[in-house]
Amino acid sequence: MRLVTFDDYRIGVLTDDGVHDVSSVVPGWEPGDLWAMNRLIARWDTLRGRVEAQAASSAAKPLDAVRLRPPNPAPMHLFAAPANYRAHLEEMTQQGFGGVPGSGVTRGQDTAETLVFFIKATGSISGPLDPIAVPARDFPDRRLSRQDSYPLADMCCSTPLRERASSPTSLRQ
Numbered sequence: 001m002r003l004v005t006f007d008d009y010r011i012g013v014l015t016d017d018g019v020h021d022v023s024s025v026v027p028g029w030e031p032g033d034l035w036a037m038n039r040l041i042a043r044w045d046t047l048r049g050r051v052e053a054q055a056a057s058s059a060a061k062p063l064d065a066v067r068l069r070p071p072n073p074a075p076m077h078l079f080a081a082p083a084n085y086r087a088h089l090e091e092m093t094q095q096g097f098g099g100v101p102g103s104g105v106t107r108g109q110d111t112a113e114t115l116v117f118f119i120k121a122t123g124s125i126s127g128p129l130d131p132i133a134v135p136a137r138d139f140p141d142r143r144l145s146r147q148d149s150y151p152l153a154d155m156c157c158s159t160p161l162r163e164r165a166s167s168p169t170s171l172r173q
Helices: 036-042 044-057 086-094 159-164
Strands: 002-006 010-015 018-021
Touching (some): 002 036, 018 044, 036 044
Antiparallel strands (some): 002 010, 010 018
């Protein structure tokens, strides 16, 4: 099941047909509710059946007819990996970064497991089609790097992890 936040922060289930609105299942949901996904995740064990039933009974809106928002617009924490894919790791090594002291790994061979995670500001989250302002003109002497990190907040709602994890506690296992 692929959960999405869309339009006025409605909660939906994304299928091949489009987005099925399941906002009414989330306790206390109202338009503009940034914390609805948090409540849904926290109560997933008891709400999953209702979400599935509502998704099955509601008409799908075409994906191009909705505005996708961040998967979780107001997560409690946002963890990111500094080098989460091989090409980024190689780029960082070529630019003189890499080789964390004490990681026990040869320079340039670090992974998210040896580099650990870092915390990002939750206000840095944006939707998949939202513009991102890059202040290059304001700081021409600074290096701006793309951050293609996959935050744990996003992964909580991805199909493989979601099917295995039924609560935030089980994510730690």
